[in-house]
Amino acid sequence: MNTKLAVPAQPGFSEELSEWIEAFDDVVVAEGPEHGAELLNALRQRAREAGITTASELTTPYLNTIPKHEEVPYPGDRNLERRVESLIRWNAMAMVHSQNKKDPGIGGHLATYSSLATLLEVGFNHFFHATHGDQPGDFVYFQGHASPGIYARAFLLGRFDEQRLLNFRHELRGEPGLSSYPHPWLMPDFWRFPTVSMGIGPLNAIYQARFMRYLENRNLIEKTPRKIWAFVGDGETDEVDTLGAIGVASREKLDNLVFVVNCNLQRLDGPVRGNKRIIDELEGVFRGAGWNVIKVIWGSDWDKLFERDHTGLLLKRMEECVDGDYQAFKAKGGAYIRKEFFGKYPELLELVSDMTDEQIWTLHRGGHDRAKIFNAYKRATEHKGGPTVILAKTVKGYGLGTTQSRNASHQEKKLTDEGLTAFIKQFNIPIPEDLAKESKPYRPPQDSPEIVYMQERRASLGGYMPRRDVPELNFKAPELDYFAEWTAGSKGREVSTTMGFVSILRHLMKDPEIGKLIVPIVPDEGRTFGLESAIRQVGIYAPEGQKYKPHDVDMLLYYREEQDGQILEEGITEAGSMASFTAAGTAYSNYRIPTIPFYMYYSMFGFQRVGDMIWAFADSRGKGFLMGGTAGRTTMLGEGLQHQDGHSHVLSSTVPTCLSYDPAYVYELAAILQDGIRRMYQENEQIFYYITMYNEDYAMPAMPDGAAEGIVRGIYKFRPAPKGKATVQLFGSGPILNEVLRAQEILSHKYGVQSDVWSVTSYTELRREALTVERWNRLHPTEPEKTPYIVQALNGSKGPIIAASDYMKSIPDQLAPWLLNRLVTLGTDGFGRSDNREHLRRHFEVDAESVVAATLSRLTRDGKFDAAKAQRAFAEMKIDTDAGDPAKR
Ligand SMILES: Cc1ncc(C[n+]2csc(CCOP(=O)(O)OP(=O)(O)O)c2C)c(N)n1
Ligand SMILES: [Mg+2]
Numbered sequence: 001m002n003t004k005l006a007v008p009a010q011p012g013f014s015e016e017l018s019e020w021i022e023a024f025d026d027v028v029v030a031e032g033p034e035h036g037a038e039l040l041n042a043l044r045q046r047a048r049e050a051g052i053t054t055a056s057e058l059t060t061p062y063l064n065t066i067p068k069h070e071e072v073p074y075p076g077d078r079n080l081e082r083r084v085e086s087l088i089r090w091n092a093m094a095m096v097h098s099q100n101k102k103d104p105g106i107g108g109h110l111a112t113y114s115s116l117a118t119l120l121e122v123g124f125n126h127f128f129h130a131t132h133g134d135q136p137g138d139f140v141y142f143q144g145h146a147s148p149g150i151y152a153r154a155f156l157l158g159r160f161d162e163q164r165l166l167n168f169r170h171e172l173r174g175e176p177g178l179s180s181y182p183h184p185w186l187m188p189d190f191w192r193f194p195t196v197s198m199g200i201g202p203l204n205a206i207y208q209a210r211f212m213r214y215l216e217n218r219n220l221i222e223k224t225p226r227k228i229w230a231f232v233g234d235g236e237t238d239e240v241d242t243l244g245a246i247g248v249a250s251r252e253k254l255d256n257l258v259f260v261v262n263c264n265l266q267r268l269d270g271p272v273r274g275n276k277r278i279i280d281e282l283e284g285v286f287r288g289a290g291w292n293v294i295k296v297i298w299g300s301d302w303d304k305l306f307e308r309d310h311t312g313l314l315l316k317r318m319e320e321c322v323d324g325d326y327q328a329f330k331a332k333g334g335a336y337i338r339k340e341f342f343g344k345y346p347e348l349l350e351l352v353s354d355m356t357d358e359q360i361w362t363l364h365r366g367g368h369d370r371a372k373i374f375n376a377y378k379r380a381t382e383h384k385g386g387p388t389v390i391l392a393k394t395v396k397g398y399g400l401g402t403t404q405s406r407n408a409s410h411q412e413k414k415l416t417d418e419g420l421t422a423f424i425k426q427f428n429i430p431i432p433e434d435l436a437k438e439s440k441p442y443r444p445p446q447d448s449p450e451i452v453y454m455q456e457r458r459a460s461l462g463g464y465m466p467r468r469d470v471p472e473l474n475f476k477a478p479e480l481d482y483f484a485e486w487t488a489g490s491k492g493r494e495v496s497t498t499m500g501f502v503s504i505l506r507h508l509m510k511d512p513e514i515g516k517l518i519v520p521i522v523p524d525e526g527r528t529f530g531l532e533s534a535i536r537q538v539g540i541y542a543p544e545g546q547k548y549k550p551h552d553v554d555m556l557l558y559y560r561e562e563q564d565g566q567i568l569e570e571g572i573t574e575a576g577s578m579a580s581f582t583a584a585g586t587a588y589s590n591y592r593i594p595t596i597p598f599y600m601y602y603s604m605f606g607f608q609r610v611g612d613m614i615w616a617f618a619d620s621r622g623k624g625f626l627m628g629g630t631a632g633r634t635t636m637l638g639e640g641l642q643h644q645d646g647h648s649h650v651l652s653s654t655v656p657t658c659l660s661y662d663p664a665y666v667y668e669l670a671a672i673l674q675d676g677i678r679r680m681y682q683e684n685e686q687i688f689y690y691i692t693m694y695n696e697d698y699a700m701p702a703m704p705d706g707a708a709e710g711i712v713r714g715i716y717k718f719r720p721a722p723k724g725k726a727t728v729q730l731f732g733s734g735p736i737l738n739e740v741l742r743a744q745e746i747l748s749h750k751y752g753v754q755s756d757v758w759s760v761t762s763y764t765e766l767r768r769e770a771l772t773v774e775r776w777n778r779l780h781p782t783e784p785e786k787t788p789y790i791v792q793a794l795n796g797s798k799g800p801i802i803a804a805s806d807y808m809k810s811i812p813d814q815l816a817p818w819l820l821n822r823l824v825t826l827g828t829d830g831f832g833r834s835d836n837r838e839h840l841r842r843h844f845e846v847d848a849e850s851v852v853a854a855t856l857s858r859l860t861r862d863g864k865f866d867a868a869k870a871q872r873a874f875a876e877m878k879i880d881t882d883a884g885d886p887a888k889r
Contacts, residue, residue, distance in 0.1 A: 005029060007312030033067075058284035062277065062318045064366060065294045066375050068303050074371045076125055080453045081370065084156070085121045086427035087442065087450060089114060089399060091152035093415070093423065094439040095168045100413040101439070106169045107180065111397035111409040113149035115264040115367070116231065119392055120149065122373040123229065124457070124465070127381065131462035132224040136591060140465060141205045141230040143262060144181040144196025145410075150466065151178050154190075155443060157454055159464060162441050184468055185619045192468045192590065194619040197612050199239025202259065204616070205230035206249045207579030209257035209387070211587070214541055218564045220516065221591050227381060231260050234278045235267025243285060245576050249387040250290030252543055257387040258380045259291075262367065264396035265323045270407040274324035279391045292388040294376045299364025311347045320344070330395045330405035334361035367392035399426060415439075471592045477678035478514070480708060483507075483670035489702035490666065497734075498629055498693040500666030500700065502530050504673060505598060509538055509566065514596065514677075519584040519624075521568040521599040523577040529600050529629050529693075531567070532557040539565030574605045578613040585622035585688065594681050596624060603628030603692055604636075604643050607651035618657045623680040623688050625673070626652075631662075631692035632806030633828035634840035635735045644832025644840075649807045652690040653764040653814070660690045660764045662807065663711075664737035667703035668761055669693070671711040694806075696735045696837065711759075714766035715793050719744065721754035727864070728755040728855055729794065729822075731803035731812065733763075739841060740804055742848035747855060751873060753865070755855070756797060760812070763805075766790045767814040790818050800824060800858045804846045824858050826850060829887035844886050849877040 005025045013021060028036040047054055096108035120142075129137035142150055148168065155165045164176055171177035171186065179186040181196035195201030209228045215221040236242055249257055263279050265272055272278045279295060287293050298306075305314060321341065329337045334357030342348040342360075352360055366372045373392065380388035397409035401419045406412075415423065417437045423429070424436045431442050444450055458464055480487065486504055509515045526535060539562035546561040568584075570577040577599055583590075584597035606628055607614060614626070630636045633646030652660040659676070663669045672691060679685045710716025719741060720726065728747070732740030737759050747753040760766070770788035777785050794801075801822045803812035809827035816823050828844040841847035845854075856873050859865035874881060 007315075058287045059280050060283065060295070061315055062280065062297060063295070063315065064297055064372060066296075066372075066379060068306075071371065071375045072378065074374050076122075076370070076374075076457075077453060078370055080449060081121060081125060083428070084450050084454055085117055086429060087156055087444070088121070088149055088152045089117055089427055090423065090429045091155055091165065091441050091443070092117075092148035093400070094441050095152065095165050096148050097414050097420070097439040098166065099168050099170070103170070108148060108169060108413055109145040109410065110148070110400055110412055110415075111266075111403065112143055112145040112233070112262075112264075113147075114398045114400055114404075115394040115396045116143060116146045116262050117149055117398070118368050118370060119231070119260055119262060119373055119394070120146070120153075122370055122377060124153065125454075126374060126457070127227075127377050127461075128229065128465050129226065129461050130458070130465050130467065132226050135222055135224050135226070136469065137462050137465075138227045138229060139192065139205075139208060139590065141193045141195050141201040141228070142182055142466070143231045143233055143236075144194075144201070145233075146231070147179075147181050150182075153454075154464070155441065156451060157458065157464060158443075158446060158451075162443070165441055182466075183619050184621050188621065189468055189470060191466055192586075192620075194616045197616060198233065198236040199241030200613055200616050202230050202232045202236070203241040203245055203575060204579045204582055204613075205259070206245045206254070206257065206387075207576060208583045208590075209254040210248065210252050211580060211583035212256060212591075213252065213254065213543060214568070215587070215591060215593065215595075217541070217543060218516070218566065220593050220595075225381075226256065228257050229260065230258070231262060233267070234261055234263040234265065234272045234282070237261065237278075237282060238267075238272075241575060245573070245579070246286060246289045246291065246387075248576065253385050254387045255384050258377075259286075259387070259389040261389060261391050262394055263391055264367075264394040264398075265327050266396040266405070266407070266409060268410045271324050271327055273322070274327075275322050277323050277326075279393060282389070282391055286389045286391075290386060292380070292383045292386055294379055294388060294390045296366035296369075296372050296376045296390060296392040298366050298372075298393075299369035300371055301363050305351055305363075308351055309348075311345075313345045313347050314351070317341060317344055317348060326393075327405050334358055337361060337363075365393045365395060367394035368398060399423070469589050469592065471589065473588060473594050473681055473684055475594055475681040476513075477682040478511070478674065480671060480674050483674055486670040487667040487703040490700035492699050494697040494699055495666070496693070496695050496697050497663060497666055497669055498529050498695055499697075500669055501600075501627060501693050502534060504666075504670060506534050506537060509534070516566075517593070517595050518566070519568060519580075519595045519597040520566065521570065521577050521580050521584070521597055523570045523574050523601055523605075524572045525600065525602060525629065526567075526569060528602070528695075531600075535567060535569075536560055538567060540567045540569045541565040574601060574610050575613060577601065578610040578617070581624060581626070582613065582617045582620060582622055585617060585624035586620050588623065588681070589621070594623075596677065596681065598625045598627055600627040600629050600693075602643065602645075603631040603648045604645035607648045607690075611651060614655060614658070617688070618655050621657075621686045623686070625676060626658075626688065626690045628690060628692045629695070631694050632734055632736075633832050634837055634844055634846060635694045635696050635806055636832075637837050637840060638834055639832075640834035641832045644828075646807050646828035646830075646832070646844075648690070649692070649764065649811050653767075653811075657687045658690050659687055659762070661762045662692050662733040662805070662811075663761050664732065664734055664759050665703075666700045667707075668711050668759065671703070671708050672761065675712040692734060694735050698735070698738060710793065711761050713769070713789050714762035714764075715758055715760045715790065717756055717793075718759040719757045721756050722748050724754050725798065726754045726756040727799040728753055728859070729797050729799060729801040730755045730757045730851065730855070731760045731801060732757065732805075733760045733811075734806050736804050736806045736841075736846055739846060739848045740851055743802075743804075743851035743855070746848060746852045750876075751852070751856060751865075751869070753855065753859065755799075758793075760803070760805075763811050763814045770815070770818050788818055790815055794819075799864075800855070800862065802826065802851055802855050802858065804851050804854075806846065824854050826854055830885075830889060849879060853877060853879045 131137045167177040182191040397404040403412045539560045542561035545563045552558040581599040584595045588594040633644045676689045773788045804826040809825040812825040856870040860870045
């Protein structure tokens, strides 16, 4: 076929089709490739109108998305920026290297940052705004393993001195250190976002972008052009968390979001997609999800080769190679590339015949080329109507000599002496060889052109980054009497703690001061928790409003979606909901708006499902309330093994800043919420709450006088023995408190045993307090001993303690060290079952009769109760003493 296009068409088309192709070629030659694209789009649209289906392509040729002729010139001083970058590279490498020399095994990474450096530098010099006027600026989620480069940059800017740099991973030596990875908990004025658990960064970034829009649409913050940048590893994209929510970003048109995937083609063990090309795969995935995709594959030095190649073979060869080949090219040098890549076709060999092996080896990938990166970032920031992903091809371990592009690159922490001296030569670091071998950090004087340039660039973008704000909140929490309606009890009406919570939440949302700050979050479980009225009250956030007429519009509680709706109805995604909770729970710092999130969810699908995100939330110094609904292994009836949660309190106890509560009554809940809002937002404590809520209805008593302190500390006496002095103490939590109260009656009336009943709202907080006191006592053996609260509370109480919980026995057992062999625990260890509460509680041995049986059994062993009577009591209560252990069934 005769064509004027440089690339010949594949042979084998019929004569008629060849004519069509020729006509197309003519259009492209005469009017340019854009016109060719327009023509195709028009044809595709026409086909659609005619009902003709064509397979649409999600991938484009293995080339840069932005063609050379559309590039704008680079605005920065390339020479100076290259020198700055080299200095950062040196210091990042030097700090990791020297730490591992003096402290073998301390770790750190060289190869991630070395692949990412230019991608970050273009951002730092030209894009990452620290502020937008008086508003906070862009947010950047850095790849966690690239932290050495971020520290090295801060060092050059004078934000850290050399000693601090050399305290990388030495955080416990009486001097300020540098944390291994981005941890706001450890460096609260530096890092904003913990990213190092792969997948959490990109997921949180998407929901951060969405939350920013939420705050704008609700007029809580100004609309600004600020962006959220997430730097993501190509290996990291295998985490479901990384790609699982990309549809949210396009659906909500988040053009404030830019992903940069650092496609260095490698992960920890080896290639990400040895047999394929990760960039093609990601292009298809993101484009399919509606993202704007910009590929930055080839550096400017390839442009000349493309210009000279009139055969189309260069692209053909590029598309024949897979990532395993590309990795080998960068590991094995120019001669190898000449032979294996260009050598496949004589025409390609000819193309590079005037280049040395060295020149071939250093042909750059797009992710190491400032101009290409700049153009991609520019397009990304100007793109309207949706998120952008930049797929940048880089070299893992770039510039690290024999460490470059090897399967083992990720784990390398040191260079050889030769490697160090080669490094200073390659990157032109002006230090003598002997200091190079000591891997001495190097910072030129503050008035050197490099540092002046860096400072000037950052000043023009509003200041240093990363940086985390720690603003004054000036927040006044409501007093307890604000919750009087709920501390007064339900006057005999049977309600659940969940219903009580929802009515408190609605009350809070109506508050003229703090109402607007409340952020209710729910993963398609609103009806489960009775949120219909709240939906009607404040609406569901929907950036496009409600474009349809809801079928239930005539009803009082219709499904109301609003552009400024307050409820984040996330759909079935606990991970997405947790990401929203994270954005809202850290807004006090990120946006200087102390939003108070309440995330209500099925307690079973919380800590065990998104526990790592909750850990990151704590690291982020997040605040707010996790409300674990449908809680309790025996209270959540009917749903069986996968739904009945009897262990989330075990998991929540592992998070240092999480305060866990298991209230029985609405007044307890009110007291905990009041105290929580006060501590987090008024006292500015860096804590958050996990509170379980149940769906069992019963009459809510009024708050006993003086109970408030005990409720928030974890225990108070709810009902003393009915007749005379108690010889037994009964502990109950959540709805099991009612079983315990029934047990108290049975024990008194039937068996003449008197007991006090205590409500234990938090075993975990009681244990933490006791541990703190115990530690103090241990460290101060000469001072008078202090007494833990649990011991003080029980002072003077008599007899064994029978503790019953809808959670595992290990929850009450947390207090065993302070209860001196008095404690007998009943809990719900084992897999759940589908049945009603009565049967479930009998099965798990936490019903009133089981509490009575446990009490009589213990008294019998203590010689305080007659054995034959105990046996009769067991029979009366139909206790099956041969039943299998529920913990093992
Ligand atoms: C959830 C999780 N799993 C595993 C790791 C351990 N890990 C750290 S870095 C890494 C490889 C990263 O590869 P990639 O995402 O491609 O980043 P690169 O370093 O290549 O830029 C792994 C497996 C982790 N940090 N988090
Ligand atoms: Mg990688």
